[in-house]
Amino acid sequence: MSSLGLVQVYTGEGKGKSTAAFGLALRAWGRGLRVCIIQFLKLGEDYGEVQAVRRLAGIDLMQFGGEHFVRKGRHRKEDAERARAGLEKAKEALTSGRFDLVILDEVNVAVDFGLLGPEEVLEAVRSRGEVEVVLTGRNAPQAFLDEADLVTEMRMVKHPYDQGVEARPGIEF
Amino acid sequence: MSSLGLVQVYTGEGKGKSTAAFGLALRAWGRGLRVCIIQFLKLGEDYGEVQAVRRLAGIDLMQFGGEHFVRKGRHRKEDAERARAGLEKAKEALTSGRFDLVILDEVNVAVDFGLLGPEEVLEAVRSRGEVEVVLTGRNAPQAFLDEADLVTEMRMVKHPYDQGVEARPGIEF
Known part of the structure; x- marks a missing residue:
């Protein structure tokens, strides 16, 4: 087996989950694959990776976060509605035949926060054609984890926020 | 503290180390930062991520691998010479003021294989100006790990190679 269609999960407390997903998008783009990135819980252009992919024809990026910060167990109705709209777009991307790689960025968190149920996400994932899927968060x-073919846990061994480092444009976001 | 200059390490058995480094390069590029990627033990254009960054003005990539596969404890003299040439280039990149982010891809492996000593690499790293450094492998x-500000261990939870999946262009390389 060497075709597309596996499910990859990047999870854990450490840094590098979304970053690895964007690295994978870059690699795929370098090969001429068509990439769709759907971001849950994130909104706005003030991310280096968003500004980057806006300049790369062949990578679509859509965001379904809100203006405010969502806390676990305390989300608003519209947060769930946005996540659901993202899931609808994900289904479309997964079944359209338009993409080779679909990244659902932070979808793990959307489920952990109760914005989406795990089963409805998996239903969308299972509806895919020959599409590689990446679930981050x-x-x-x-x-x-059970559904995935590949799972990497990013384990935090040492983190500069421990030293009071602020998030820096181009590095952390 | 919010300026550049930290040392990041991506290590572990799991997937996503070089991928996260390239994702970081993409994010930095999106912010207009200047990026230099020096690859140890890798050679050739048959990598999606290499083909991608060749198209991005603002990311330099240089390779210091050989044609053949290097095995731990069995490297040839020219493998060490190539790694040393890479380290020289790394020093130059770290001190030139020309780059904001320098990625030494697979340098951990170059040290593990005995091609370079850890101290000579750290000497180069410590010579840096205001440059963020990433060490992968x-x-x-x-x-x-002691020198680093940030360490993420990519832990392999599940890997499709277990299922006999071949490496796929645009996904694994």
Whole structure:
């Protein structure tokens, strides 16, 4: 087997989950594959990676976050509605035949926060054609790990925020 | 503190180390930062991520691998010479003021394989100006972990190679 269609999960507390997903998008783009990135819980252009992919024809990026910060167990109705709209777009991307790689960035967190149920996400994932799927975010639900072909846990060994380093444009975001 | 100049290490057995480094390069590029990627033990254009960054003005990539596969404890003299040439280039990149982010891809492996000593690499790293440094590869030496501000271990939870999946262009390489 060497075709597309596997499910990859990047989870854990450490840095590098979304970053690896964007690195994979870059690699795929370098090969002429068509990439769709759907971001849950994130909004706005003030991310280096978003500004980067806006300049790369062949990578679509759509965001379904809101203006405010969502806290676990305390989300608003519109947060769930946005996540659901993202899931609808994901289904479309996964079944359209238009993409070779679909990244659902922070979808693990959207499920962990209760914005989406794990089963409805998996239903969308299972509807895919020959599309590689990447699910990112901490606290991936067990059902995603079971479904996945590849799971990497980014384990935080040392983190500069411990030293009071602020997030820096181009490095952390 | 919010300026550049930290040392990041991506290590572990799991997937996503070089991929995260390239994702970081993409993010930095999106912010207009100047990026230099020096690859140890890798050679050739048959990598999606290499083909991608060749098209991005603002990211320099140089390779210091050989044609053949290097095995731990069995490297040839020219493998060490190539690694040393890479380290020289790294020093130049780290001190020139020309780059904001310098990625030494697979340098951990170059040290693990005995092509370079950990101390000479750290000497180069410590000579840096205001440059963020990323060291990738499995089996990072303890001295790198001690020096680093950020360490992420990519832990392999599940890997499709277990299922006999071949490496696929645009996904694995």
